[in-house]
Amino acid sequence: MSAADWQALVTTLQLAAVTTLVLLLLGTPLAWWLARTRSRAAVIIEAVVALPLVLPPTVLGFYMLVALGPHGPIGGTLQAMGLPHLAFTFTGLVVASTLYSLPFMVQPLKDAFAAVGERMLDVASTLRASPLDRFFSLVVPLSRRGFLTALTLTFAHTVGEFGVVLMVGGNIPGETRVLSIAIYDHAEALDYASAHVLAGGLLAASFLLLLTIYMVNRRYRMIHL
């Protein structure tokens, strides 16, 4: 692997890690709200959350590019405040990836939260647990498998994204050039050997990651969860 490829790998892992962390913080309360609310607005939010599943990544990428760029509502506002806009930056990539991977975090968490059930929460409140306490002492441990699935899928999905990255981030080495783009570059340049190393590595790593998760999840089930 060339130095440039190593750099792409590091950028990819950084992007996936930051995105997963951001989504864990934002997606958990959103999933909790969706699992518990009786509000009619919830279906609209659910549909919006699921959009990235069906939308071509280029569509999302295009709108993100416009929004984050110097003339967009987000990028323009930032510039007016004396800050740089976000198009073709790592931060811009994180913002776009967060949106793009949102359903992969929210759906499994929502299902896991819903499975905890009203009764268990009632029980916990009769045992003196406050709402926040109930969430951390009961909902989180009972949703361990949901969290594991959500984190894995989000991470893996972010590693594998291409269209959104290309639209929002471009191809700046060390900043926005990720593995999937590097593979594309190698294939374009007919350097199949390098493309094989990266593509095969990604394939094997993704498979091993998922295999580990499913094995751990199965063990959880066997130890009373």
Next chain:
Amino acid sequence: MSIAARFQLRYPQFTLDVDLELPGRGVTALFGASGSGKTTLLRCIAGLERAAEGRLRVKGETWQDENTFLPTHRRPLGYVFQEASLFPHLTARGNLEYGRRRAAEPLERARLDHVIELLGIGALLERHPDQLSGGERQRVAIARALALKPRLLLMDEPLAALDLKRKQEILPYLERLHDELDIPVLYVTHSPDEVARLADHLVLLEDGRALASGPLTSMLARLDLPIALGADAGVVLETRVGALEPDWHLMRLDFPGGGLWSREQGLPLGHKARVRILARDVSLATEPPGPSSIQNVLQGQLDALADEEHPATLLARVRVGEALLLARVTKRAASQLALAPGQPVWVQIKSVALLDAS
């Protein structure tokens, strides 16, 4: 009376509207058919349901009124749910400690050990809920609620999800708790047997309203209420073992009004025992009966007569000392004996059912 509860709650299909004064000690049974509002009332008291109009004072403390609504986790209560409610990711011990750790003033370690022994769960503490039987799970759930040292214990049909055998397994534990712990208990049930065995006070619920409320013994002796505790009308008496006749294997159960001979059950002198006497096992005579195989004959005074569902029979209420007994007699017999309230009668009791031998 130290629990005052007033709730009005409207759902599309159901309205709860009760105003109750309940005793601050002993077991109060909330009794009624399914859909009568028993569980909803209990959930209102726990704060799990928020009645639009509600007032609740427990032993001088306001839990809810126009301006106050104490959330469930701040109410010093214990709640035993109908179905399995143990946290699956914790062991039985972990479940006990979950609430105990959070309680401001949990049950002292020594008393918790006593409760664990009382409920017979000492050997189960390291197991997870899925390694426990239904009855064992429910016993752990009861201990978990008691470990909070609640000032009020709410039990929502704790035996309903169990089969008859498991019920028989837990009932003695509940009776022991009743005898040994000084916590007021609100006990939701639709089982006449549980009411007869456990309750001191009875609230009769129907369609979201409280039909009547009072001490169990007098509620069961009321002629104006359709309290069919089981197939048959009957009263419950609190007695003590007053004499033993080992040669005949008999014991005498004394109550304020007389004594009843019954088969001995290995109870020591002075032991408390609760008995049930069904109206169909009681007959009346207007003169002292002659020699008879019936050993329990008491003198009393006819208190009241009331019609029953079947046109052939009447329920007669007789005062014996401080106790009230019910007897079923045919209208023809009542007419031939010219039974009238106020007249002295002799009560012959064919059978006495011991309810708890704990």
